[in-house]
Amino acid sequence: MKESTHREQILTKVRNALIEKTENPYIDIDLTSDVMYKLDDSEGLEIIFANELIALGGKFIYCENEKYFLDDLKILMEQKAWPSIWCVSEKIASVLEAGHISHHADVMEDSAGEVVGLTSCEKLIARTGSIVVTDTNSGSRSAYAYPDIHLVLAYTSQVVPSIKVAFQELKTKYVEGLPSQITIITGASRTADIEKTLVMGAHGPKELYVFLIDDL
Numbered sequence: 096m097k098e099s100t101h102r103e104q105i106l107t108k109v110r111n112a113l114i115e116k117t118e119n120p121y122i123d124i125d126l127t128s129d130v131m132y133k134l135d136d137s138e139g140l141e142i143i144f145a146n147e148l149i150a151l152g153g154k155f156i157y158c159e160n161e162k163y164f165l166d167d168l169k170i171l172m173e174q175k176a177w178p179s180i181w182c183v184s185e186k187i188a189s190v191l192e193a194g195h196i197s198h199h200a201d202v203m204e205d206s207a208g209e210v211v212g213l214t215s216c217e218k219l220i221a222r223t224g225s226i227v228v229t230d231t232n233s234g235s236r237s238a239y240a241y242p243d244i245h246l247v248l249a250y251t252s253q254v255v256p257s258i259k260v261a262f263q264e265l266k267t268k269y270v271e272g273l274p275s276q277i278t279i280i281t282g283a284s285r286t287a288d289i290e291k292t293l294v295m296g297a298h299g300p301k302e303l304y305v306f307l308i309d310d311l
Contacts, residue, residue: 131222131257140221140254141307147224151282153303164248164306165194171304172196180246181212183234187248202241212242212300217268217277218261219254219305225281226305227261229274236276245280245300250310 134143145155156171158164172180179197182188191198191213202210214234218227226247230236239245255261258279265273283303 129257129259134222134256136221136256140256141219141251143221144219144224144254145307147221148282148303148305149224151224153224153282153305156304156306158306158308161190161308162194164308165190165196167306168196168246169194175211177209177211177244179211181210181242182214183238184213184215185234187213187215190248202237209243210241211244211246212238213246213248214238216247216249216253217265219249219307220256220258220261220279221254222257223281225258225279226303227265228278228280229265230276231269231274239278239280239300242300244302245283245304247303247305248308249305250308252310254307 134140136143141157145157148155156167158167168180171177179199180191181200181202182191182198183200188198188200198213214228215232216226216228217232219225220227226249228239228247233239255264265277280303283301
């Protein structure tokens with residue numbers, strides 16, 4: 096009798112598996128429950144988010160209101176010698192204008208130096224210290240991918256415990272259809288693929304700042 100090839104042996108096993116019905120040995124598993132541990136949010140979701148963000152190398156700045164945000168941004172710009180902020184959001188631009196903070200919408204103005212971009216966000220995820228942004232909310236896809244330094248303006252009401260809750264609220268917000276681009280940012284862009292050397296800003300911003308305004 097001709098000996099069957101490895102390919103034929105594998106196909107025979109596949110056919111037998113499809114023919115033979117196997118009962119599920121794990122019928123008691125709850126597939127709807129959360130996989131990860133329950134967050135202890137007794138100290139506040141914003142505190143959990145801040146700790147996770149800082150652990151990822153991001154910078155967290157708490158602001159009591161918009162005035163404190165403008166003051167803190169001015170101080171940071173002076174410390175870092177940033178002459179102007181790139182911002183494509185008209186809403187945020189109006190806030191910067193009210194605070195007499197230099198800003199521009201044309202990224203080509205930064206062609207000779209680092210691009211410092213300021214955007215809003217959709218949600219902040221406490222569990223992972225991540226930021227959810229969309230092209231609809233930020234004004235364009237390049238607003239949060241192109242800058243060398245990404246500044247995020249957020250509010251405490253936007254902090255949620257998990258990605259699951261974030262998407263549930265996005266579906267409620269965008270009932271006519273989700274934005275075409277939804278991005279989850281977890282820390283500054285980094286890679287260590289080349290000779291195991293950590294390189295910051297390889298695929299996006301090399302620095303990440305979150306200004307959190309208390310609106311609750």
